[in-house]
Amino acid sequence: MAQETDVVVIGMGVGGEHVAERLAEEGLDVVGVEAELVGGECPYWACIPSKMMIRGGNLLAEARRIPGLAGQAQITADFAPVASRIRDEATDDWNDQVAVDRFTGKGGHFVRGHARLAGAGRVEIDGRQFTGRRGVVLATGSRPQIPPVPGLDPVPYWTNRDATAAKENPHSLMVLGGGAVGVELAQAFARFGTAVTLVEAAERLLPAEEPETGGLLAEVLAAEGITVRTGAQATHARHDGDTFTLTLDGGEKLTAQRLLVATGRRANLAGLGLETVGLDPDARALDVDEQLRAGPGLWGVGDVTGRGAFTHIAMYQAEIAVRAVLGTPGPGADYRALPRVTFTDPEVGSVGLSEAQARERGLRVRTGTAQVPSSARGWIHKVGNEGLIKLVEDADRGVLVGATSVGPMGGEVLYGLVVAVHAEVPVDRLRHMMYAYPTFHRAVEEALTALRSS
Ligand SMILES: Cc1cc2nc3c(=O)[nH]c(=O)nc-3n(C[C@H](O)[C@H](O)[C@H](O)COP(=O)(O)OP(=O)(O)OC[C@H]3O[C@@H](n4cnc5c(N)ncnc54)[C@H](O)[C@@H]3O)c2cc1C
Numbered sequence: 506m507a508q509e510t511d512v513v514v515i516g517m518g519v520g521g522e523h524v525a526e527r528l529a530e531e532g533l534d535v536v537g538v539e540a541e542l543v544g545g546e547c548p549y550w551a552c553i554p555s556k557m558m559i560r561g562g563n564l565l566a567e568a569r570r571i572p573g574l575a576g577q578a579q580i581t582a583d584f585a586p587v588a589s590r591i592r593d594e595a596t597d598d599w600n601d602q603v604a605v606d607r608f609t610g611k612g613g614h615f616v617r618g619h620a621r622l623a624g625a626g627r628v629e630i631d632g633r634q635f636t637g638r639r640g641v642v643l644a645t646g647s648r649p650q651i652p653p654v655p656g657l658d659p660v661p662y663w664t665n666r667d668a669t670a671a672k673e674n675p676h677s678l679m680v681l682g683g684g685a686v687g688v689e690l691a692q693a694f695a696r697f698g699t700a701v702t703l704v705e706a707a708e709r710l711l712p713a714e715e716p717e718t719g720g721l722l723a724e725v726l727a728a729e730g731i732t733v734r735t736g737a738q739a740t741h742a743r744h745d746g747d748t749f750t751l752t753l754d755g756g757e758k759l760t761a762q763r764l765l766v767a768t769g770r771r772a773n774l775a776g777l778g779l780e781t782v783g784l785d786p787d788a789r790a791l792d793v794d795e796q797l798r799a800g801p802g803l804w805g806v807g808d809v810t811g812r813g814a815f816t817h818i819a820m821y822q823a824e825i826a827v828r829a830v831l832g833t834p835g836p837g838a839d840y841r842a843l844p845r846v847t848f849t850d851p852e853v854g855s856v857g858l859s860e861a862q863a864r865e866r867g868l869r870v871r872t873g874t875a876q877v878p879s880s881a882r883g884w885i886h887k888v889g890n891e892g893l894i895k896l897v898e899d900a901d902r903g904v905l906v907g908a909t910s911v912g913p914m915g916g917e918v919l920y921g922l923v924v925a926v927h928a929e930v931p932v933d934r935l936r937h938m939m940y941a942y943p944t945f946h947r948a949v950e951e952a953l954t955a956l957r958s959s
């Protein structure tokens with residue numbers, strides 16, 4: 506016999522956990538189901554541990570910049586404190602009891618197991634049946650997408666999970682994929698002394714971002730000693746027990762102690778029983794409307810919706826889904842001002858449309874660019890000052906539709922630009938405000954001047 510509840514939330518990553526906790530706080534009877542760890546990818550194998558590695562790596566890089574600016578420094582890199590922080594502070598040794606208790610403490614009913622839909626409002630978890638009177642929320646996240654490189658399948662390659670759980674940094678590492686995961690982890694490991702080779706199939710790193718960005722980042726990574734291969738296809742992978750070998754399409758053979766595959770992610774929809782509610786079980790993402798509805802009494806949040814794999818999207822969508830489940834009116838999801846920050850050094854922040862995307866949409870586009878090293882703060886900062894600001898204006902409306910902020914604290918500088926894109930602040934108003942001297946964000950003013958003279 507099926508157990509009745511108000512809502513069943515399948516997948517308790519950042520998105521599902523937020524929905525489940527908020528609905529429980531609102532007094533609903535909520536069953537939250539998680540196959541692995543409550544909290545999902547972000548706290549255990551993604552955002553948080555990777556940013557702890559990056560924090561350590563950035564400290565080392567800053568210390569190496571002391572000569573010529575502030576004396577001398579003797580630096581001995583040690584990955585052990587990073588690995589300990591990840592174990593002790595971030596993941597509790599990959600134990601989610603605190604998160605489970607937080608949910609049940611709010612009145613939620615937690616079930617550990619693998620759930621699948623079994624018809625409208627019906628969920629099956631390892632033989633047990635549940636019915637959601639109001640419905641079901643799908644928040645099953647994503648998993649690494651492994652490319653069909655011959656020989657890759659059987660070799661013991663790393664994904665983000667192995668990389669973030671590593672107790673030691675490897676002597677050498679090949680990273681397949683120069684997207685967000687690839688560039689962040691390549692730089693972090695390299696700063697601890699790992700010899701890193703980064704292989705990206707597209708012509709530049711971070712190919713989804715403005716072209717100026719990938720070029721700049723490739724130069725910075727190369728200057729740090731990372732071997733960067735762009736426009737390179739791996740045609741074969743091998744492991745002989747000690748060493749991985751990747752053969753590239755030009756015939757070049759690369760070798761390393763470890764191989765990290767970071768070539769994108771795909772939504773966890775397989776085996777979820779979507780066909781039992783009339784949805785395509787082979788879809789690449791769960792199609793949701795602006796109220797996050799995937800069908801009657803069915804909502805979706807997070808990576809599974811294919812709107813961008815970011816924790817802040819999952820949480821933003823979760824809040825909208827909570828309102829939708831409760832029947833509380835509110836604005837729908839709006840992705841115009843979606844911010845992205847890749848936490849390399851320099852940080853790569855972007856919001857809204859790239860120049861190419863704006864042109865593809867038929868907008869009359871004007872752009873303005875400023876270089877961070879030639880700004881007052883960039884010049885003062887000296888070593889480690891690489892960066893740029895690029896603005897994309899819809900010239901007919903006189904508002905920014907996209908912006909990029911690369912530089913030290915590029916992700917923080919981005920904030921003002923996100924507000925400008927989100928609130929459609931007229932460019933003329935942005936030009937006639939004050940920008941504190943000498944901040945990094947003053948380069949925005951210079952880019953606005955360049956925009957007007959373009
Ligand atoms: C290395 C790395 C670094 C990242 N860094 C950042 C960052 O700095 N900032 C940022 O915004 N984003 C970052 N991300 C992306 C971020 O981790 C994801 O966007 C976020 O975790 C998505 O949350 P989610 O709730 O949609 O899914 P997930 O976190 O994937 O959670 C989904 C949960 O559902 C469970 N599940 C799946 N199927 C079932 C089932 N059938 N039954 C029960 N449970 C199920 C899974 O076990 C999982 O716990 C990073 C990703 C990676 C890989």
Ligand SMILES: NC(=O)c1ccc[n+]([C@@H]2O[C@H](COP(=O)([O-])OP(=O)(O)OC[C@H]3O[C@@H](n4cnc5c(N)ncnc54)[C@H](O)[C@@H]3O)[C@@H](O)[C@H]2O)c1
Pocket residue numbers: 652654681682683684685686687689704705706707710711712737738739767768769770813814815845846847848
């Ligand atoms: N700071 C952050 O917010 C952050 C950090 C890490 C990850 N993430 C999220 O996680 C998602 C997944 O990250 P990701 O880096 O795995 O994916 P991604 O889609 O961002 O990048 C994958 C890269 O791999 C390349 N690629 C694909 N197949 C390849 C092949 N066979 N050989 C070589 N290169 C190949 C692609 O061209 C692309 O550049 C990101 O898109 C992002 O949404 C966010």
